[in-house]
Amino acid sequence: MIKAEHISKTFQNVKALDDVSFQISKGEIVCLIGPSGSGKSTLCRCINGLEIPDSGNIYIEGKQIDYTDQKQAAEARSKTGFVFQHFNLFPHMSVMDNMILAPMKTLHMSREEAITKARELLSRVGLADKEEAYPKKLSGGQKQRVAIARSLMMNPQIMLFDEPTSALDPEMVMEVLEVMKQLAFEGMTMVVVTHEMGFAKEIASRIVFLEEGKIIEENTPDLFFSQPQTKRAQDFLKKVLY
Amino acid sequence: MDIQEYFGKCLEIASNPENYKTLLIGAVYSLIVASIAWVMGIVLGIIGASLKLNKNKFLRFLGNCYVELIRGTPMLLQILFFYLIMPTLITLITGNAFRVNKFVVGTIAIGINSGAYSTELIRSGIIGIDAGQWEAAMSLNLSHWDMMRYVILPQAFKQVVPPMVSEYITLIKDSSLLSTIGAVELLYSAQIMGANYYNYLFPLMMAGVFYLVMTFVISSIAKKVERRLAESD
Numbered sequence: 001m002i003k004a005e006h007i008s009k010t011f012q013n014v015k016a017l018d019d020v021s022f023q024i025s026k027g028e029i030v031c032l033i034g035p036s037g038s039g040k041s042t043l044c045r046c047i048n049g050l051e052i053p054d055s056g057n058i059y060i061e062g063k064q065i066d067y068t069d070q071k072q073a074a075e076a077r078s079k080t081g082f083v084f085q086h087f088n089l090f091p092h093m094s095v096m097d098n099m100i101l102a103p104m105k106t107l108h109m110s111r112e113e114a115i116t117k118a119r120e121l122l123s124r125v126g127l128a129d130k131e132e133a134y135p136k137k138l139s140g141g142q143k144q145r146v147a148i149a150r151s152l153m154m155n156p157q158i159m160l161f162d163e164p165t166s167a168l169d170p171e172m173v174m175e176v177l178e179v180m181k182q183l184a185f186e187g188m189t190m191v192v193v194t195h196e197m198g199f200a201k202e203i204a205s206r207i208v209f210l211e212e213g214k215i216i217e218e219n220t221p222d223l224f225f226s227q228p229q230t231k232r233a234q235d236f237l238k239k240v241l242y
Numbered sequence: 243m244d245i246q247e248y249f250g251k252c253l254e255i256a257s258n259p260e261n262y263k264t265l266l267i268g269a270v271y272s273l274i275v276a277s278i279a280w281v282m283g284i285v286l287g288i289i290g291a292s293l294k295l296n297k298n299k300f301l302r303f304l305g306n307c308y309v310e311l312i313r314g315t316p317m318l319l320q321i322l323f324f325y326l327i328m329p330t331l332i333t334l335i336t337g338n339a340f341r342v343n344k345f346v347v348g349t350i351a352i353g354i355n356s357g358a359y360s361t362e363l364i365r366s367g368i369i370g371i372d373a374g375q376w377e378a379a380m381s382l383n384l385s386h387w388d389m390m391r392y393v394i395l396p397q398a399f400k401q402v403v404p405p406m407v408s409e410y411i412t413l414i415k416d417s418s419l420l421s422t423i424g425a426v427e428l429l430y431s432a433q434i435m436g437a438n439y440y441n442y443l444f445p446l447m448m449a450g451v452f453y454l455v456m457t458f459v460i461s462s463i464a465k466k467v468e469r470r471l472a473e474s475d
Contacts, residue, residue, distance in 0.1 A: 101388075
């Protein structure tokens with residue numbers, strides 16, 4: 001469904017991604033893990049064109065995407081939803097307005113239609129009573145659940161999560177992971193950049209381990225966590241698994 | 243003339259209600275000049291900011307030229323340019339005598355000047371918006387126009403209101419520069435009055451009070467508006 005070929009990206013002399021190739025098929029849930037600065041977020045952002053790779057190609061459903069071309073970028077983004085570490089809700093709009101803005105403007109949904117859909121999604125993420133609230137009044141976990149619901153409004157076929165729980169207080173991590181788990185069970189194709197090893201182990205169909213801009217190891221969660229093949233993955237797991 | 247006479251003269255000016263009326267009319271002119279120039283500046287500022295933030299290199303260059311040229315030269319010189327040089331040039335080019343109204347030219351000069359400062363205020367309001375907001379709008383596939391219209395500009399607007407108000411207050415004071423080209427606004431009315439009575443103490447101090455009242459009222463209103471805007475966050 002998504003294929004990334006030979007992606008390289010350098011930020012001010014730091015190689016964030018070094019000739020990385022990656023693919024994901026429909027219904028798969030891929031967790032990207034690795035130490036900070038390993039390039040996992042950059043890879044996730046390249047898929048959605050939030051970063052433009054210096055070299056390499058991105059294919060979505062077999063079609064090569066040039067994200068510098070507005071039309072192609074829009075078409076590619078209509079298939080993907082993106083969830084940010086810092087939620088990025090629009091602070092000057094109520095939860096409901098956050099939800100319905102893009103569907104109305106981009107998908108030309110009618111207001112009533114958008115509101116009906118928004119209410120349905122909000123109750124799915126357990127926030128049916130918050131549609132009038134402004135983001136400032138929500139907890140981190142609630143904000144992230146609204147953000148997930150907001151991107152689901154656009155009917156994405158693939159959801160990209162860039163460290164969705166890293167900015168949350170520990171007691172709020174669960175509620176967000178639960179929503180993601182529910183999505184996973186419904187068969188959503190997902191790319192998740194995460195530090196939540198337990199979550200990755202439970203729901204991933206595949207683990208991709210990156211370090212210093214390269215994919216070091218790729219395996220099923222069972223094998224990856226029980227018998228990591230590479231020294232680097234072994235070292236990493238030793239540090240993060242308590 | 244001793245000091246008693248000096249202050250006695252003051253009382254004489256102060257006891258004539260006509261004098262207050264003269265200053266009040268001057269103040270109204272000052273306020274009109276500042277207001278029109280301010281609005282002009284906002285319009286030019288929006289244009290200037292979109293030039294400076296444009297992808298097109300040449301347009302960015304134009305925006306930079308405007309801001310640097312205006313900010314790098316005295317406002318008084320700009321006023322004199324529009325009053326003394328521009329009409330002459332137009333006369334020479336068209337061959338018809340081109341006469342200008344002091345207030346009109348002066349307001350245009352101040353407006354163009356203010357536009358350069360507003361450009362920077364609006365530009366910094368826009369680039370001050372968190373990158374995450376742009377990215378979220380982008381990932382939701384909003385068009386550039388919708389992104390600006392619904393996400394970026396409303397947030398930038400809130401950022402820009404307080405400095406825009408202080409720009410307005412600055413303009414009320416700067417409008418006094420038009421006294422140099424003989425436009426009878428508040429300061430020049432006071433000067434004329436002082437010259438008539440051979441005593442400047444009361445007219446100039448009173449003009450100062452008028453400026454103070456205008457700026458104080460505006461900043462009080464602005465504070466209320468700001469509080470209102472902050473509530474909707």
